[in-house]
Amino acid sequence: MLHAYSSLMSRLLKRQVAIIMYHRIDMVANHPWSTTPTIPQDFDREIKYLHQRYRVISLDELTSALPDPDRPLAPKTAVVTIDDGYRDIYVNAYPILKKYGVPATVFPVTGHIGTGNLFWWDKVGYVIWKTKLKTLELGELGTHRLASVDDRQRLVNTVVARLKQLSVNNRDELIERLVTLSEVDIPLNIGEQLVLSWDEIREMNRNGVSFGAHTVSHPILTRLPLETARKEIVDSKQHLEEELDQEITTFCYPNGKPGDFNDDIVEILKSDGFRCAVTSSPAFVSPSTNLYELPRILGSSGFDSFKLRMCLDDS
Ligand SMILES: [Zn+2]
Secondary structure (H helix, E strand, O other): OHHHHHHHHHHHHHOOEEEEEEOOEOOHHHOOOOOOOEOHHHHHHHHHHHHHHOEEOOHHHHHHHOOOOOOOOOOOEEEEEEEEOEOHHHHHHHHHHHHHOOOEEEEEOHHHOOOOOOOHHHHHHHHHHHOOOOEEEOHHHOEEEOOOHHHHHHHHHHHHHHHHOOOHHHHHHHHHHHHHHHOOOOOOOHHHHHEOOHHHHHHHHOOOEEEOEOOOOOOOHHHOOHHHHHHHHHHHHHHHHHHHOOOOOEEEOOOOOOOOOOHHHHHHHHHOOOOEEEOOOOOOEOOOOOOOOEOOEEOOOOHHHHHHHHHOOOO
């Protein structure tokens, strides 16, 4: 009985906020070798659901409200974020966000905008999906048969997980070796098809979409010398500020798991004028949450699973 009462009280008092995290919004068939997308139909249902049942605010608004424990957060508040800067944000997500008048924050990897270069994990995905070889010999990563789609997907996951552990130089060296071994030519313009342009970013920014920094090249910051990490953070902020002519105050840690950021990284963010940072830890935000460790709820790989995750917050 006491337990039921305290559980009810904690639910009533918790005033939790959901920050939702998306990456790609597209049909799977469009670029099957890239990050698994949320399909536009599901994104529409989820944004409509949030619009009807939640107060959707910007990340900046949440950041201003959070540090004041005497100003409780409104219940059923949500924030929408989209990582990395895929072009399908402009093509598929932006019209849906506009339709419902829902604000969102996008975290583009600035070194890729307008360059035509694929994100490093997409390079890996592209060559493993496109290679005509039946077997790939990857040295210390072993020899892999590529008989089925599942084989290819498994190998992409293995290689990406392994490369995340390396320094940027070692990572890029191994990717170039993989590209050579796979005997696949990556078309020069494929990054342009897949990654946002500055014109698209500016247009969205004029119409309710905010932008935050997500580094220049998407390294795991704690695996870099501190000065290199600082440059990744400071340069991405400066580039966005120059292109958008406004102050950038929100940050998203690449990979975003515990261990992918630390006190030194947070100090850099604070001294560079960032007011908050989001992680990939799956949890709701409460008034006592550290502004530089804002957890996020994964957007869907299906509307029902999305609703289930959000309903955990229903009181
Ligand atoms: Zn990212």
